[in-house]
Amino acid sequence: MSGPTMLRHVRVELALHHLRDGDGHPLLLLHGLGERSPSSVPSWASAWAGPVHALDFTGHGQSTVPAGGGYTAEALMGDADAALAHLGPATILGRGLGAYIALLTAGARPDLVRGAVLADGPGLAGGGSSPGSPYVIRLDPATPSPPDPFVMAELSRDVRPPDYAVAFVFQAVNRSELADPIVVSATTRPDWLRAVVESPGVRRMSTAEGLALYAGTGA
Amino acid sequence: MRRPPSLRPVSDSEGTGTDVTAEEDVPPDYPGARPPDRLRTVDSGGIAIQVHEWGEEAAPPILLTHGGFDFARTFSVFAPLLAAGGLRAVAWDQRGHGDSQHAPLYSWDADVRDAVAVLDSIGSDPIPVLGHSKGGNLMLQLADACPHRVSYLVNFDGLPGNWAAPDVSDHERSRMREEEIRNWLDRRRRAADASRRPGTLSELARRRADMNPRLSFEWLRYLAGVGARRDPDGWRWKIDPTLRMGGFGPWRPDWALHRLSALGMPLLGIVGLQAEQMGMGVTPESIAAYLPPAARLVAFEDTGHFLHIEQPERAAALVLEALT
Numbered sequence: 001m002s003g004p005t006m007l008r009h010v011r012v013e014l015a016l017h018h019l020r021d022g023d024g025h026p027l028l029l030l031h032g033l034g035e036r037s038p039s040s041v042p043s044w045a046s047a048w049a050g051p052v053h054a055l056d057f058t059g060h061g062q063s064t065v066p067a068g069g070g071y072t073a074e075a076l077m078g079d080a081d082a083a084l085a086h087l088g089p090a091t092i093l094g095r096g097l098g099a100y101i102a103l104l105t106a107g108a109r110p111d112l113v114r115g116a117v118l119a120d121g122p123g124l125a126g127g128g129s130s131p132g133s134p135y136v137i138r139l140d141p142a143t144p145s146p147p148d149p150f151v152m153a154e155l156s157r158d159v160r161p162p163d164y165a166v167a168f169v170f171q172a173v174n175r176s177e178l179a180d181p182i183v184v185s186a187t188t189r190p191d192w193l194r195a196v197v198e199s200p201g202v203r204r205m206s207t208a209e210g211l212a213l214y215a216g217t218g219a
Numbered sequence: 220m221r222r223p224p225s226l227r228p229v230s231d232s233e234g235t236g237t238d239v240t241a242e243e244d245v246p247p248d249y250p251g252a253r254p255p256d257r258l259r260t261v262d263s264g265g266i267a268i269q270v271h272e273w274g275e276e277a278a279p280p281i282l283l284t285h286g287g288f289d290f291a292r293t294f295s296v297f298a299p300l301l302a303a304g305g306l307r308a309v310a311w312d313q314r315g316h317g318d319s320q321h322a323p324l325y326s327w328d329a330d331v332r333d334a335v336a337v338l339d340s341i342g343s344d345p346i347p348v349l350g351h352s353k354g355g356n357l358m359l360q361l362a363d364a365c366p367h368r369v370s371y372l373v374n375f376d377g378l379p380g381n382w383a384a385p386d387v388s389d390h391e392r393s394r395m396r397e398e399e400i401r402n403w404l405d406r407r408r409r410a411a412d413a414s415r416r417p418g419t420l421s422e423l424a425r426r427r428a429d430m431n432p433r434l435s436f437e438w439l440r441y442l443a444g445v446g447a448r449r450d451p452d453g454w455r456w457k458i459d460p461t462l463r464m465g466g467f468g469p470w471r472p473d474w475a476l477h478r479l480s481a482l483g484m485p486l487l488g489i490v491g492l493q494a495e496q497m498g499m500g501v502t503p504e505s506i507a508a509y510l511p512p513a514a515r516l517v518a519f520e521d522t523g524h525f526l527h528i529e530q531p532e533r534a535a536a537l538v539l540e541a542l543t
Binding site for chain 1: 264314326328331335336364397401404410461468469474
């Protein structure tokens with residue numbers, strides 16, 4: 001397979017990996033905190049008939065490691081949106097941090113996300129439901145290499161209030177063409193995800209079942 | 220922060236209407252405003268932060284932090300008054316603002332980290348820190364996270380308020396948030412090529428009057444002269460064109476209120492009681508229950524949000540009285 005497609009997101013170059021061709025609408029894989037895109041289609045996504053793509057978030061894999069940190073989940077939602085701008089409507093499968101970003105993206109772009117599957121993975125919990133004890137992270141990476149130490153520090157501490165997460169569920173449910181635009185396969189349930197699971201329009205099933213549910217939802 | 224009014228087109232009938240091209244290229248002076256005595260940059264994790272200092276280098280320092288969409292030179296009248304009172308006033312441009320580097324990423328925590336980098340460049344002893352508006356909130360978080368670095372907290376119209384807009388129905392709030400997020404993403408899709416609109420200094424000043432309706436045209440034109448750069452096609456505000464007002468995120472006003480209650484160092488807060496768009500809407504009554512024990516709150520009756528610009532002498536006198 002050739003190298004990734006590089007997408008511009010403001011001042012960051014994002015690596016979008018084309019893992020496989022296929023018939024139907026694309027599947028976009030979002031990795032967990034500190035991970036990078038897989039080099040081939042993982043077994044748990046192998047049943048997907050359409051093309052499969054995977055995005056390296058800012059500070060990860062082959063994407064830019066920017067100077068000075070400043071990571072937010074919302075900025076990574078912008079990463080995912082850059083991939084959607086390139087791919088068009090897609091189903092998203094996110095692991096850990098990528099699951100949280102998949103939820104935000106499904107709420108922000110209900111017209112472009114053909115279902116989001118939220119799976120277990122690193123960085124699922126973030127910093128909990130409310131701010132912990134205050135702390136200023138000081139890092140001075142001489143030669144920053146992925147994963148960026150700033151992203152590891154900042155997106156393991158970002159606050160994820162349950163009602164904030166549920167607001168994105170409502171937006172997805174209210175404006176998506178799908179009856180159940182969110183599937184939760186994760187068995188770990190931090191507060192935000194527990195609230196998501198209890199919301200109308202959210203289904204609990206395995207990752208493979210979730211992908212099967214969304215396989216026929218292309219335009 | 221509340222959203223400012225949309226930037227409306229400027230008509231020629233606004234402002235003085237006496238623009239002369241040659242004059243337009245000369246950054247104007249302003250009574251009492253003085254360039255910094257020293258300029259330097261501080262590295263914060265690879266981002267160059269511009270520092271502006273007024274006063275003797277050996278004098279007791281105070282850190283000055285500007286508000287959102289402002290820059291250090293908005294202290295050009297206020298800081299020299301502190302310097303005249305015997306302080307070393309150290310102001311800094313937040314990343315993407317003024318003469319600091321435009322950054323790949325922006326966050327509240329990154330701003331606080333940049334502030335600590337500036338503090339480190341001054342020394343390791345605790346010093347007074349002052350913040351206006353968003354800068355006041357940043358310094359509140361800094362004081363909470365690094366109590367060993369802050370000896371006195373001064374807050375100019377930047378105490379946390381209740382911004383939950385209780386008069387808006389849930390349905391309406393949800394619609395506003397949806398639009399806000401979509402617009403934010405749409406803007407980021409275009410932001411790689413963004414640049415600010417060029418104009419004459421007077422045009423930039425008139426545009427800024429939307430954010431600063433109580434401030435004089437002469438002041439805003441002075442600000443344009445120090446906050447904008449001269450490009451071949453005109454003047455442009457230096458602020459990163461990818462930054463925008465407003466925003467959304469997992470944030471609650473009461474989190475900051477609890478930070479306020481937890482402070483152990485003395486606090487001087489000044490609020491301007493004339494409500495305006497950029498203001499926080501905080502009154503002595505709304506904040507009283509959250510003030511820490513060692514707090515003094517002063518209200519300026521006929522003053523808006525930019526109280527150090529409207530009443531620099533009065534604000535500086537209160538700060539000097541508290542610190543010296």
